[in-house]
Amino acid sequence: MKKFLMLLALTMVIAVLAACGGSESTDSTSGADDADADSGSGEAITIRVGHTLADTSHYQEGLLYFKEILAEKTNGEINVEIYAAGSLGGERDMVEGLQIGTVDLVLTSTGPMSGFVEDITVVDLPFLFRDAEHAHAVLDGEIGDELLAKLEPISLKGLAWWENGFRHVTNNVRPIEKPEDLQGLKLRTMENEIHMATFSAFGASPTPMAFTELFSALQQGVIDGNENPIPVIYTSAFNEVQDYLTLTGHFYNPSILLTSPTFFDGLSPEHQEALLEAAKEAGDYERQVVQRMEQEYLDELEAAGMEISRDPDLQPFIDAVQPVYEKYSEVFGQELIDAIRNY
Ligand code: EAX
Numbered sequence: 637m638k639k640f641l642m643l644l645a646l647t648m649v650i651a652v653l654a655a656c657g658g659s660e661s662t663d664s665t666s667g668a669d670d671a672d673a674d675s676g677s678g679e680a681i682t683i684r685v686g687h688t689l690a691d692t693s694h695y696q697e698g699l700l701y702f703k704e705i706l707a708e709k710t711n712g713e714i715n716v717e718i719y720a721a722g723s724l725g726g727e728r729d730m731v732e733g734l735q736i737g738t739v740d741l742v743l744t745s746t747g748p749m750s751g752f753v754e755d756i757t758v759v760d761l762p763f764l765f766r767d768a769e770h771a772h773a774v775l776d777g778e779i780g781d782e783l784l785a786k787l788e789p790i791s792l793k794g795l796a797w798w799e800n801g802f803r804h805v806t807n808n809v810r811p812i813e814k815p816e817d818l819q820g821l822k823l824r825t826m827e828n829e830i831h832m833a834t835f836s837a838f839g840a841s842p843t844p845m846a847f848t849e850l851f852s853a854l855q856q857g858v859i860d861g862n863e864n865p866i867p868v869i870y871t872s873a874f875n876e877v878q879d880y881l882t883l884t885g886h887f888y889n890p891s892i893l894l895t896s897p898t899f900f901d902g903l904s905p906e907h908q909e910a911l912l913e914a915a916k917e918a919g920d921y922e923r924q925v926v927q928r929m930e931q932e933y934l935d936e937l938e939a940a941g942m943e944i945s946r947d948p949d950l951q952p953f954i955d956a957v958q959p960v961y962e963k964y965s966e967v968f969g970q971e972l973i974d975a976i977r978n979y
Pocket of ligand 1: 846
């Protein structure tokens, strides 16, 4: 009953925001007719996509490219409005919005997906992927397709794998060189069981929190630290509220451009094909943006005053998370974990 009331309240908030323009789109909307998205008859339609990151982030750059190529592929019939910085809510809120039809598309990391379908969060295991190329090969292959297919029974449809990037630890207490340095730190994680178990294994005190609450929690000292990819740390200005950064790369964090089967099925076959093509092409582009930002922003963060441990010995961190693998091999199966690791 409580969940229903929460969903009802969420529906009303998002509907009011979207209807009265309470949340501004963060792109130069081409002004296409705001017809109903299920027209399917070649009329101009507007698709609203939400994300939680800054309008200078890799998510925003990827979505601007998505907007551009989708308009090209549909001769201007589909216009995309981008709602950045959590203006449509946190990632979990927006995914719930997809399920009840108040949001059209969401670009979210897999972090909050553990609350919707646990199976897809195998990708969130610590130190699972060797590097981005390994992750892309797995996600763009049959394993990635099988993981996305697990979304359909819960009224979600993954259009393509995008990327948030490898996640690193920041904090305000001390430089982190070994797991023991995390002992007792109140560290924000996404609302993800595996992420929380990992930081408990490191000896930290994991605090799950929506991204939309994170900057103020760091600023007020409610939590000591956070873990996020370099493009997020930079474009969300976490260097203003965090002194230390250690390049642990403890999680590879994929993102998914999500919609709902109801929304997708309401489109014409031509628009469905264009949407899937644009999602894949823009996802590949967005991965390149992440790579560029990772290279460009690390020195900027150091110049902005962050003390960066660039090359920590990762073996103690990898050893510390073995209990996480013992637990989750029971959940996902050792066969799938080995298939990903050996891909
Ligand atoms: O998906 O919550 C997080 O830390 C994520 O990096 C962010 O929402 C982008």
